[in-house]
Every structure is written in structure tokens, then in C-alpha cells.
Amino acid sequence: MSQYAIEVDNITKSFKINYDRGKHLKDLFVRHEKSRTEVHQVLKGISFNVPVGQSLGLVGVNGCGKSTTLKMLTRILEPDSGSIKINGRVSSLLELGAGFHPDMSGRENIYINASIFGLKRAEIDKRLQDIIDFSELGEFIDNPVRTYSSGMYMRLAFSVAINVDADILLMDEVLAVGDLNFQRKCLRKLNNIKKGGATIVLVSHDTATIADFCDRAIWIKDGLAEKDGPAEEVAQAYMDYMDSLNPEEEEEKTYAKLFQDQKVPDAPEEIDPSRYNPPKTMDPSQNHFGLGDVLITGVRLMRTPASEKGNPDYVPTESLRFAPGDGMRVEYDYVRVNRKNTEYAFGVGFNAMDSSVIMGHNTKEEGTTIADIGDKGTISFTIHSLPLAKGEYMLNVSVIDDVYTPVDFYRCYLTFLVEDPTDHGIGTTWVNREWRLNGELIGPEE
Template sequence: MDNQTVISIKNVSKAFKIYRDKPLTIKEKILKLRSNEYSNFYALNDVSLDIQRGETIGLIGHNGCGKSTLLKLITKILYPDSGEIKVNGRISSLIELGAGFHPDFTGRENIYINASIFGLSRREINEKIDEIIEFSELGEFIENPVRTYSSGMYMRLAFSVAINVEPEILLIDEILSVGDANFQKKCYEKIEGFKRDGATIVIVTHDLGTIEKICDRVYWLNEGCVIEHGEADRVVNLYTQRMNKQYINQRQEEYRKESESNDSATKVESSQDDNDVSSFTDETRWGSKEVIITEARILNQLRENTNIVAAGELITIEIDYKIIKPQKEYIFGVGIYTSDKVLVYGNNTQLDKLKIQSLNQNGTVKFYIHDFNLLTGNYKLNVAIVDDNHIALDFIKFYMDFSVVSNDKAVGLFSINHNWEVN
């Protein structure tokens, strides 16, 4: 390991035993009433990476991918089953905050205990204790037993100790939500100060904005393996795309199962005899019913009935109709609203110069959106049929709710194709 490499991880693996039928009592263990069969779960599998002095490294990935296990191996809370980890520098870990606290000791006494775990001498702690107490914002409560602290006070004290020991290497695991907004801001400023002073930082968090903001490089872990690493914005963008796709697929599967088990919940039921419109009130559905909408739906680019859409893809809005009394002209329309019921987009066949004067008694009108460029959010769909005088035949307001997932981080409603140029 050269002088600039402060953490060297070579071919590290760590497995945990998952028992199929674990004995729960001494009797079961002695009499072997339960099987001791188990399988190995590899939290990390042949992971290698080097972290240079002064770098800020982010570890990202879904829960259970091995991020926290890797940090615990670096701090020697855990030990690898195989491979080698070398660390060159004093570590402060914001992983299991307050792990060394004693509930019956005061906050001040626990500062001495916890700081000594990080390797500080009593003289060094004496020099820093006022700074630690001030940073924690605990005031007079510092003389009370920590068992009387709220969870927020407990975590603030533990964070204050860990972050004020002037580490050469700082490991952070999902604890940047400690305290209120002002305390969090102070914590970020402290971490930024470490970064400016040349400390090496390894951070695990699901806050991808923080990762992009402060990290030089990012490692993306999946099922115990590093599947991508490099500059923060590139890796975070790839990870976001993967997570969005998985989220859409999960929501789509849930929608499919719900539709199969309760198909009538998403339909406007009607019949020629009684035109049952009980699914909607008079405030959300109106018209002469001389032509009725029997069902409407959104289809994704795979032609699946859905209520979640990936931005930028082809979607289709289909309106099934039934003619009770023929009309001179039929105008079909759609409207898209925000969840706050603000109109985003509206269109109809007449606006697009499509004159419809003859239809089958039953049929489907399809509205294709080739590049659906709304930003991430929740939306509502209107569907309608009106006659040539724009008198409603069947108008259904907020027929269904749907969601859009976009990889664009812009704010607002629409994703706009653009670029910047600086001269």
C-alpha cells in the first residue's frame, strides 16, 4: 500500500449463516428437534477497492447490498472471511452512534468513555470537551444520565463526540438526519471542513443529492459486489435509472395483480338498459349518455395496462365507447391534471383536425403520446366525448390517477430538451 492509499481492500468476502430451522430453546438444541441446516448469505463477495488520501468516497446501493458491512469491516467491528483490508490513519466512525454509552452515566461522563474508544487520551478529551458539549447543543442536560435523553439528544451527543475527534479517516453510515434542520446543517458544514482539511471520508447514504454534492468517486454495490464505480454524477445517474426502472416494474406488477383480483374497481360499468354510472358522482361524470365511455386506460410502451409511466417513453390512452344514439359528429378528448387538479395538458380530435362522423356501435379511440415528457409526480386523467356543439355526451373528470417517474432532476412539470453553452 503506497503512502497515498489510506484504505486498501483486496478480494474481501463476508458471509453470514442463514439457518433454515434454527433451534430456539436449549431443549431443542440438545435433542436436535430442529435442523441446523443453513445457507451462506454473502454480504460481500470478492470486493476490491482503493481509497486515496483526501478523497470523499460514496457507497450506494439498495438495502442489504453490503454497504454497511463494508464499513464495519474497515473499522474492525467485523472481520472478513477472506481477503485483506489495510488502513493507514486514525478512524472515526459514525456507524453505530453511542455504542459505548452507559445509560446511567451522565452525558459528560459518556463523552470521556466514547472519545477514549476513538483513541483520544484524557488530556486530548479535556481539551475538546467544551467544544463537544457546545456542538451537541445539550446545555445543562449534559450533567443528566443519558437514559433520560430523548433519542434525538442521545444521537446528537454521540454524533458530536465522533465528529470532533479530528479523524484522518471519517466513516459515515446513514446518520446525517440527526437532529433538526439547523443541527444537520452544522453537521454538513463540519464534514465539509474535514474535506477541505484533507481528511478521507467514506459515506453511506440513500441521499443521492448529498452523494453527488460532496463525493469525488462513488462505488455502487449490488448483492455484495461492486458493479460500477467512477465519478459521482455518472454513477448516481446510472443507479437512479436502475432504481427507477425497478420501482416502475414493481408498481406495474402490483397494478396487474390488483386489476386481476378486482377488475371492476377500474371500470366504468354501464349497460344499454340502465346505463349504470354508480362509479362516479354527478360532480365527476356528466353528459347526455347518448354515447358512453365504457372504459379508459393507459398503456405503457409494452402495451400493458398501467397506472405508472416512465417519462420519455411511448404511452397510449385508450377510450372504449358505446353508441346509444348516433350523432352528426363525435369529438374525443383527454386531459391531464396535476394531483392538485391543475391542468397540465388537454387535447381533442377536433383540435387535431380529425373529423369523426361515422363510428361502429362499439369501438376504441387511441391517443398516442410518443415522448411522454412530464417530470416525476402524481397526475390525473380526464376522458370525454362531446358532440359537434361541444355538448357533453359523456365527460368523466379525474377518471384515474397515475404516476410518472422521470430521470430528469429538473423541477416543474415538463422535461425540456435543452443544452447549455458558455462563451
């Protein structure tokens, strides 16, 4: 066998963008005088070899050609010129849940989905239990897929895809499935696959994942390989480049990118409450961005237990551990570094550990205009009764200007814990609840 799993030699690809062509037979005969056709060359000649067992990351902005490269590796697209040689069995994780039939059971869909990946029946039989175990679906596996939650659906789909043993695994941003625990489980599995000697090509916006997971990365810029080398170096170079883009023009892009590139802090499998006890001294870490004219200098979460709410003498204490129904005050200090003739607004938000947004508010949206914030000060945001269910949450704090440009924006300044031993449900919203059977109270148990 060749020492290379993938050999790519000078491939090019262009797309014809036909602005007003309909896909109809008459277009064969009728020439559109005005029809605008543009040829967009996506790849202008990229070459690289991937040794067996290497994991390669492809990074670059949208439309740079990284996904096109991946599609050519999977043979969905063919290059206009150049050649691609693949040595080994390829599995591509570009589409999850391909061919799923909603009315058929999870088990039946495993067979359909796996067969599309090219597996034989005997091979599927052999992997069936692994797939079911990995998906954590248990007895639900025999229910129709349409009854699944989207999380269950994605877990099943990913389990099939990742259990297709392949010499070469091609992936496109598919790691972002399921909750954080499942994501980490997938990453562990991928690491095992990697250790097993598989060659992996991963396309992602997320430079952190690339730097963590890949041995090597190629940064594709305008259809050419801009930089090829150790993953961390390339990821860093790419991030530096993204930061250097003109903030006026690229503001939105940078903003979006920064959101994506924030690393989600690792959550332990089992939450250890002592981690939140006592409140740490806050370190204004690196994960903030913005114009920097105003800086957030300290953030505190103050707790008023539900039982003390009526007590006017109670002084809230700083804490990272809360219970549903507690009072929470988010306080943060700021200093103004540069005096500019603009308004500022303050924002507070919570995200779940999978980065989904739970809530977010800012003073501007509330209709408040702060004419002058002074050279320094403290803003506070009070939640009278915390409506969060048990779990860990991330706190975002921000200062923005009148057109919503981040001035100082922390995504995940800190994480805090909500504890509720009586809650065995799922979700992020705490509800005051009761169950009744024929009118008789049956739960929850006090």
C-alpha cells in the same frame, strides 16, 4: 505513509442463515435433520483503494453488501478471504450514543462515549468544549441524559462522534439526525474535516448526498462493484438503474426510493419572508413521479386572512405567506393524458422541512369515489383554520389510483411560510394558548 488510506483487496464474505437453530448447548449434540442452512454470499470479491484525503461513497440497494463492506473496514467483521489494509486512525460513525447511561449527565456521557471511540482522557478534555458547543446543549450538558429530548440526545451523540479527529472516518446513514439546521451544520463540519485531509467513506441510500459530498462512489450490486468512478456519474447510473427496474415488481421499492431521493430544498438559516413574496409562478419541477396518466399542471395556495373569514365578498388571494388561523385553500389543476379504466383519488399533505410528515389526506381515504375525473379539472382542498405554527412547510400534492399507486406525485411542490410574531415556542402545531399562575392570566403577552 502509504498514499492509500484504505486498501481493499478482493474481499469476500458470506453469512450462514440458519433458519431454526436455537443458540443453546443442546444444538451441539442434537443434529437437526430438518434444519435449513443457507449460505448467502454477500460480497463476492470487491477491491478498491482509497487515496488519502478522498471521500468515497458506497451506494446500492438494501442487502447489496455496502454496509457489510463498511463493517469490515471498521473491523467489526472479518472478511472470509482477501485483505484489508488501513493506514491511519479510524473513527466509525455507525452507532451514535454508544454506552450512554441515562442517569448520568451529558458531560459524563461524553467521556464514556468518546472513550469507546478510543480517545484518551487528555484528548477528551481537549475536545470537551468543542463537543459541548457543537451540540448546542449549553447548560443542559450537566443534566441527566434521560431528561433530554430525542433531538438533544442525537445532537450530543453526533457531536461526540464528529469531534473524534480521525484520519479515516467511516459513516453509515448517520447524517439524517436532528433538524435540518443541525444536519446542515453537520455537513459543514464534515466538509471541514474533508478539507482537513481526512479520508471519508460514506454509505447511504441518499444518492443526492453522495453526489454532493463524495469525490468518488462505488455502486455495489449483488456483492460486486458494478461501477466505480466520479460520485455524480455513479449516483446517476445507480438512479437510472433504479428507474429502469420493472415498475410492476419494483413499485414499492421505487416508490420508497423516490421518497428518499427527493432533495429537500435548502432552507436558509434565517427565513427571509420576502422569498415568499410575491407568489412565484410555479414551475412543475423535476421532483415528481408516478405512472403519468394524469398530470398535475398547476398548484396554487389561496389565502383568506382570519379577519376576513366572515366576509362573503372576500376573494381569497394567492399567497405563500400565511398566519396561523388563516383559511388556506390548496388548488391544483390536472389533465388526463391517458384514458384508463381506473378510479383516481387526489391527495394533499404537508411536511416539515426535516421531511417529517405533518398531515396528509386523500379523497379515497375520506370515503369518496370519483367515478370520472374528466379530461381536465381542478381539485381544491380547504383548511378553514390553518393550525400550523410559525415556520416553513412543504406542500405535497398527488394524484393516485385506486390501489394507491402514484399517478403524479409531487413531494414538495412548493414551500410556504407561516408567520406569527407572537409565537416563540417550538414545534409545528399552532395552539390557542394561555398561561395562568394561581389563576391569574400571565401570558402570552398580547
